Amino acid sequence: MRAGSYEIKLVKRISLTNLRALMLSVIAGVVALFAFGFVFVAAGIDPFMAYQKIFSFSFFNDFGLPLTINRFIFLLLCTYAFIIPFRAGLWNIGMPGQLYAGSLAAFGVLHVLDIGKSTTSHMSPLIIWGLMLAAAAVAAAATGAIAGFLKGKYDINEIVVTMMLNYMAYWLVSYMIKEGGPFMNPGGRGESFELPSSLHAPLIWGSPYTLLIALALGLMLFHMFAKTKLGYEIRAYGQNPAAASYAGISRFRIPLLVFILGGAIAGLAGYHYFGAVPGVYKIARNYGFFGDLAFYGIICGLISRGNPLASIPVAFLFGGLSVGGRYVQGELGMSFGLDYALLGVLMITLVAFQFFYQYQIVTTRIRKETSDVGILH
């Protein structure tokens, strides 16, 4: 294409540095916010004021920030659940199902110990928290393992399997917590029984202790991918399964393993939101909302290019915007769904900008004497 005396060409990139990728993401974010500004303008609202409200509530407000952090922990865990199979070239679309399974197992521990009905327990809360965490991880890992096993053994598409399992787990939760279900709330509000106050998760800097788990997992995963044998096997399999098997990496073990690990972490996300976030402490009636939110783990994982440390700020941003979007929706009297619309626009823009991971635009000045024979494409 030509513009004046310049020629503009799309050229395929040879390499992309992390810094350049970061810059592209930031630009994409700015473009998305600019584009979404028109939604505010259409509603007769000053977009600068709206964004100012969103950001100040999400990140600098005493009420908003804890909400942001709770969502951030949830999203970050979901991102890891996506990233681990993603680095092996596999797509985990099953975080909702896995986190539902994890939540059910965590509350199942209480049910089995008969803690839900009576509000006192003879066991130390420390043991019970441990049991809940472990149960959530194991149940979700088992859910993930179904997809990993089928992929590794019979090469069945993991996207389809994880997607199907989401629906099964969704309705299983319904069965368990709605009227007549074993976990139903005595008040019959279509939600599960509540955690007794003695089991409310300990807070660290005002946030649930799961924050530490999530951050520590980020470091561990980063180390795993960069330095360990397993990390290498996962990455090699992800880049090229044929080359990986040539090198002696099992085509069965890796898919199974990444879905077990990813599933386990998604289970922790379920435990976190329904078992550790202050003010929730039950499988909420709108649990499907969190299943949907879990899908943003995919987006965060893609934007951070599978890097567990890079996903920390990304998940923080997405957590904040989902909180802030909901807040201004009420504050400015806008219509329902503003938060998801905002996340949606951000997501589409960021995904569209992935184009520039592959290509770059190059402009060259056409010299006068050759401009008449310039090649037209």
Place this chain on the structure above:
Amino acid sequence: MLLKQIKPGEIVLEARGITKRFPGVIANDQVNFEIKVGEIHAILGENGAGKSTLMKILFGQYQPDEGDVFVGGKQVKFKSPLDAIDLGIGMVHQHRKLVPAHTVIENIILGHPGAGRIIDLPRVSREIGELCERYGFSIDLKAKIWQLSEGEKQIVEILKSLYRGAEVLIMDEPTAGLTALETEKLLASVETMSRENLAIVPFITHKLPIVLRISDRVTILRQGKVVASFETEHATEKSLARELVGRDILIRTERTTVEKGKPILEVQELSAFNDRDLMALNGVSFTIHEGEILGVAGVSGNGQGELVEVLAGLRPSVKGKVILDGKDVTAMSSRKRWQLGMGYVPADRNHVGSIGEFSLVENTRMNYYFDSSFYTRGSLNQHKMRAFTQELINEYGVAAPNPEVKAKNLSGGNLQKLIMARVLSRNPRLVIAHLPTQGLDIGAIEFVRNKLHEAKENGAGVLLISEDLDEIFSLSDRIAPMYEGKFMDIVPIEQARRDAVGAMMAGITLEEEI
């Protein structure tokens, strides 16, 4: 349509001052090239010399950054290969682009504008039959592509172009993958075609005798530039080779015989299925000793791939036994075999032997990631891994700026050097080398062959699988011609005759001459 306006001996296709740049390289630098009606004009060049870029420009797949293409004296700008086809330019690809489940006729008329919605099969087969007769092709038009040999598939590709009205035929490595017999037939047909005033442009890497035999003129590309262009009658194999690589070179490996040690690999009655569940490897037995190279000679697709994969632990065997260094490894995983002293250089160095997106360090790690000496408490000693890679790069002369570059940026020869370095540095007891020099340039071929020979001298047993009889004869101590999943024979080099081995590769046992 084209030739109606141009007389024999006149220029039909011409490229003037073609320059094509890709990020970081100039693939074609001011290339001039012309072909006359009724001429065979070979283009010779090593990998990366810019042959395929030029070919794609002539066929409209790429547009040049500078320079022009002329057809019949008129300047043309091809937007896509369709424009080139419309002007009578045809391309015969090295990697055949045919539908295996369809018949020869169906493949020939696929995409043909004259075929219409309702295909008049009798008319089409009559016309194709006439083409076959004219140029001396014999092929069953109703056969399915998957039933054909590589040589026959090549003929289908040619017919496809001719039927679309091609009068300039661009052929990419026309004899790759063909048996000696098929090559002969193809070359005869090519000669007939050129007498019928078709212009033919074969692109050839390094089969110099073929160039000398069939072409009228030859143009040699080196690093994107035309370094020589002359009438073939003035050329010799030696002069072509000199222009090709820029120095005097002749591939020669001095084969020495070393003391044969104990058996390192014993294979008994080994059988395996291919990916389509057909018995592709059918009861093969052999033994390789220390200090010995067994050369399996055969045209690809006769079970060599399956044999190698079963030996490497990547494909289950149906029957038979594999004993490596005295241990029965038939049921063992690939990694166990690596640890027991197997070293495997796969045929597909880009997609199996290396990971393009990984750095050279991480590619070296492919054969070392399970080696605990590179880890401290489960954590990789990155410094050691990098230093080790640098050592291999230096020792094997891999041309790479540093060990952090991605493998996909290496040329074929350098990548193969890295793979050889990585595999041989493990001091394997058994080396499996599958088509180790395929697609390499002359310098790299010499290097790889010498390294295999060196491994043998150091006491390893080597299983060499190759299509190239020169390679088989220059390296092997014993030769096993392979045909349809079986070894036709195993012949000691002293008793092996080229024609007999060549015939056995095609399934024919020559009568013993007395």
